[in-house]
Amino acid sequence: MANPAQLQPAAPPAAPTLTEDMLRKRFLDFDNTEVYEDVKVHGANEHARNFVVQFGPQKAEIATDLDASEIEFYIDKARSREEDPPIRWINIWNPGKQMEAVSLLADRYGFSARLKMSIVMWDMMKDNRPKAPEPTHRLGRPSFSRSRRDLEQGANGAVQQPEQKEQNKMAEMLMSRTTEEDAATFHLMQSSLNYTSIDPDQAFICLGANWLHQRPKFTAKGHEKKEGSLVPPKHWSWFVLCNDNTVISFHEAATYDAVPEGESIHQWRKDELKYMRSNTLKVLKQLSKNASQKEKIAFTQLSNVRFSLRDDADNPAALGVEGSSNLFYYLFEDYSAAVDIVNSSKKTLESLRKVVLSDHQRQHDTKGIINKIYTLKRELSQLKQLFASYKTLIERLLAEFDLNGDAKGDGNRGDAKGRLSKKARDRFERLKDRIQSLMLDAIQEALGEQQSLQETWFNLTRERDSRATARLTRSATLLAKLSVLFLPVTFMTSYFSVEIPHLMDNYTPRTYWVSFAVIASVSFVALFFFGRVLELLTDGFEEMAERARRWLVERMCWPGSRAHREARRAEAEEERELDGWKI
Known part of the structure; x- marks a missing residue:
């Protein structure tokens, strides 16, 4: 056993x-x-x-x-x-x-x-x-533990x-x-x-x-x-x-x-x-x-x-x-990614510029363009904050050193803050300048262009809407003029269609067509030659109504009317005094 x-x-x-x-x-x-x-x-x-x-x-x-x-x-x-x-x-x-x-x-x-x-x-x-x-399973195949000794050794089970x-x-x-x-x-x-x-x-x-x-x-x-x-x-x-x-x-x-x-x-x-x-x-x-x-x-x-x-x-x-x-x-x-960021921002702005200046796109893809504009602004702002944080990080790093490379407030050469060489500090200074000139300034320029494109888009959109409003106004005016043209004729036709005793026996087709011609002609002349006169009369009536309203405000005992009259009276007295000094 x-x-x-x-x-x-x-x-x-x-x-x-x-x-x-x-x-x-x-x-x-x-x-x-x-x-x-x-x-x-x-x-x-x-x-x-x-x-x-x-x-x-x-x-x-x-x-x-x-x-x-x-x-x-x-x-x-x-x-x-x-x-x-x-x-x-x-x-x-x-x-x-x-x-x-x-x-x-x-x-x-x-x-x-x-x-x-x-x-x-x-x-x-x-x-x-x-x-x-x-x-975990990565890249479509299982991830196994590997040997510590050989990089190319297979799985351990x-x-x-x-x-x-x-x-x-x-x-x-x-x-x-x-x-x-x-x-x-x-x-x-x-x-x-x-x-x-x-x-x-x-x-x-x-x-x-x-x-x-x-x-x-x-x-x-x-x-x-x-x-x-x-x-x-x-x-x-x-x-x-x-x-x-x-x-x-x-x-x-x-x-x-x-x-x-x-x-x-x-x-x-x-x-x-x-x-x-x-x-x-x-x-x-x-x-x-x-x-x-x-x-x-x-x-x-x-x-x-x-x-x-x-x-x-x-x-x-x-x-x-x-x-x-x-x-x-x-x-x-x-x-590694800086060049791609600059090139991609230029391409995005160029494509957006073409879209903004395209009448066809403004008429059919307003929602999509606005989304692109604001997405571009958000991403550029994120990149600006990132590179600004790099610059701040470098400034904080360099602030840990004085001119001799020692830590501020501590002359101990043994600490890490006293171990950054002068050449490395100079390189960090140059890197900070390059971040400002190559990235932050470029991103700020792109943000400025994005803002200009955004304003251009909204200005062009407002102009398009103004033109559409003007076309609508002209159409409404045309309809109003046509109604003015046909309204007297419609009234005349209604009059002749009323069955009034003793009058119906005297109406003849000739009477109707003569009346139609006269009224239509007078309406046509009034429409095209007296339209401006009607506008002037309307403006005159509006001005007269405004004057009447002011007169009532001044004369009636409404709150503030007395103070208003006293102010005007004081102004008149000042004008008379000035005229007396001139004489």
């Missing part, structure tokens, strides 16, 4: 203890061509979790999809060697599904409880769903990993503590396009805002392209500059626009994800030497982070400050 102990399932092997050498093997040479290509594929994968880059002038190393324990070990122990690159960048995709890693980073750098909870719960509260995040179980427990606990007020606050922040946040502290400074990205290109054949919103899709990100030459970026989970009819859902969302991550991946790729050799990068998208650094043996700390400050700046500087 078998031993009962032998019937028990074997316990899973214990996870090997993480060592520094094991972690260092995860970091690969980013200047290697194969590694560079693998990282590009990883960045385009919506299931990617994170990456960590450490770089300097001579080398750059990158690791992808680290778990929480590896991130904890890395930030505590892995940078003890002097030969390690001085600058590091930790990027987290979808922080709501990496709560443990986010909590470790927040505790390490001293995030406030509110900032930490905002990052952790942002994605959970986005849809107001009080449940833990679970694997339905069995949850211990880290995922812990993740779900944390999510359930957080959601159980969430109040209706918390949910309403999150909804307000997430629904506001121009909402921004800045959190300065002793060890870091954190900026959060909505960033715009392009829409995928419409390629469906045989389907009409519907006119989309002028405001591009948005995604929320936090950028944190820490006091140890570390930059941390958190990006909310990807949310996609509605897929147009005829487009492939998988391809459309793949393209939108590429645009959503375009700025982050643009900065990442340019940390490798392969970017300049293999990529065609527009000069407006060049990021001068790694290869502008120079080794300084006398001041090695300045190297890390310069590199992390420039990285922080280029993550903030996102022009």
